[in-house]
């Protein structure tokens with residue numbers, strides 16, 4: 001199979017991601033994969049150095065070659081020993097293309113900060129380095145390039161300047177190598193340092209759900225849609241179904257290449273190309289994200305930490321900025337959570353309101369750039385991808401954001417469960433970026449501490465204990481209230497009770513049927529309530545009737561009992577009582593519920609004893625003849641048609657008789 005390398009757009013690409021790729025054998029599983037990004041000012045020799053190291057010119061476009069500058073991201077790779085593969089992402093230094101740089105730098109593990117020996121530190125050296133710091137990149141080295149152009153004294157001076165420049169940052173004390181792409185000087189030392197640093201770099205998490213921010217998408221003749229990117233978490237296998245965010249479309253992974261080599265799977269940390277079936281390349285663009293289906297949710301609102309660069313202007317709440325995260329780029333408004341203005345150099349909590357929906361997960365780092373003129377002003381990390389609207393000055397908001405910032409897994413999960421009231425493991429996976437299995441692992445330890453209630457086996461619902469207890473309390477209060485208002489009704493139907501609980505609880509949402517059942521079970525176990533069928537009542541609660549109610553109740557029962565099968569209407573019976581209509585009807589309903597009376601139709605109510613007698617009459621008749629016409633029935637019971645027909649239909653329903661044409665068979 002040939003490699004998935006094609007043009008991103010006009011002008012077409014002229015070089016593959018790697019030129020040395022074609023006959024490379026399959027990548028051994030034990031190989032470490034590390035992504036190294038270049039950073040630095042225009043013309044400082046970034047691309048020349050990548051070419052000198054790897055043999056691959058990262059400048060892929062005709063226009064880049066002609067103008068001698070990098071416009072878009074370039075890719076190359078280098079094996080430093082049988083156990084280490086380094087993927088290089090070469091970025092443009094030109095200030096106009098910082099946004100392209102930002103699409104590449106999001107996936108890197110190490111930075112190679114490039115400073116030309118003959119120019120020293122320049123504006124994009126600063127901007128790129130600021131970006132690396134804001135993105136939380138922790139490792140890297142410095143290369144003083146074009147060492148062939150300057151003498152030793154100048155080189156030493158540049159070294160000093162750079163040392164001062166990186167002092168106090170993650171690059172303080174980092175290796176600094178003088179090198180020349182022209183003469184090859186320093187390249188061996190550089191490779192040694194790159195290997196040493198790479199082996200110290202923790203691998204990207206393969207055990208999290210898979211996410212691939214897309215940096216290129218193109219049509220490959222004979223293959224169809226191909227997307228490429230740095231796999232930041234998880235693994236993806238051939239034939240997997242993937243979802244394309246924010247498109248909301250799905251596709252099948254028809255083929256995978258890792259560094260231009262066919263593979264059955266790609267793992268976090270690898271440069272990956274996926275051939276997708278079921279989608280057209282023109283529907284996909286840089287900034288979209290591939291992930292497993294049914295796990296993540298799109299969002300337009302993110303709670304974040306934000307650090308403002310000392311060089312930035314003060315930032316007002318609701319300011320519009322350019323937002324860059326992963327390979328995505330869009331406009332956003334920064335809503336400050338503390339105060340109305342953020343000072344240069346300060347760090348604080350903000351809510352970002354995005355202009356377009358995207359897939360972002362807590363822990364993702366981002367950069368913001370000033371709306372105009374466009375310069376990098378700050379960056380930070382996502383804390384919550386489905387945040388509530390915050391009331392200004394609410395101390396609970398800051399407390400919860402601090403919990404999310406500290407990132408302790410149990411505290412984080414508990415907080416999210418607390419906010420949701422009840423949530424499925426999948427919903428919490430989308431909120432954390434963890435796998436559902438990891439959610440359950442942490443949830444179980446919270447359950448052991450009685451902070452979560454887990455429902456189902458395996459658990460399918462997580463309920464915060466405080467929410468559970470609050471609902472249980474509310475449930476008892478609702479029943480208390482109901483019984484007080486309706487002394488003649490046995491209890492409250494489950495569904496009505498569930499709706500009533502929606503008004504309270506932590507989350508102010510109607511609890512799910514599963515949660516209601518768990519509440520009912522728990523309260524029944526404690527002897528606090530009784531559940532009979534669909535009716536719930538307080539434990540030991542029987543209907544307390546007053547003396548006149550008891551008399552009326554007996555009167556109603558007696559009236560129906562006396563009537564036998566030729567019953568009066570309910571209206572007639574109730575009219576004879578010395579009780580108000582509403583109470584009288586309740587008593588009637590009570591007798592029906594207690595099975596003393598039986599409703600055969602809406603208008604015909606019979607005493608239980610009368611119906612029992614009817615069955616006996618039929619049983620006796622069956623001994624003689626089991627066939628029965630309507631006239632026979634009327635004779636047998638002495639009833640008119642008005643009663644006979646509904647009663648026969650009732651008997652059919654009760655399977656005492658079965659209708660066959662004009663006759664009934666007594667069963």
Ligand SMILES: Nc1nc2c(ncn2[C@@H]2O[C@H](COP(=O)(O)OP(=O)(O)OP(=O)(O)O)[C@@H](O)[C@H]2O)c(=O)[nH]1
Pocket residue numbers: 040041042043044045046047048049068069070071091092093094145146147148149179180181182183
């Ligand atoms: N003498 C000398 N020239 C170099 C060296 N490295 C790069 N150059 C030259 O410097 C110029 C710029 O090099 P690039 O590698 O394109 O610089 P870059 O940093 O990639 O530039 P952008 O990608 O546009 O930011 C080219 O003309 C290179 O030939 C070096 O080590 N020695």
Ligand SMILES: [Mg+2]
Pocket residue numbers: 046047048069070090091092093
């Ligand atoms: Mg370049």
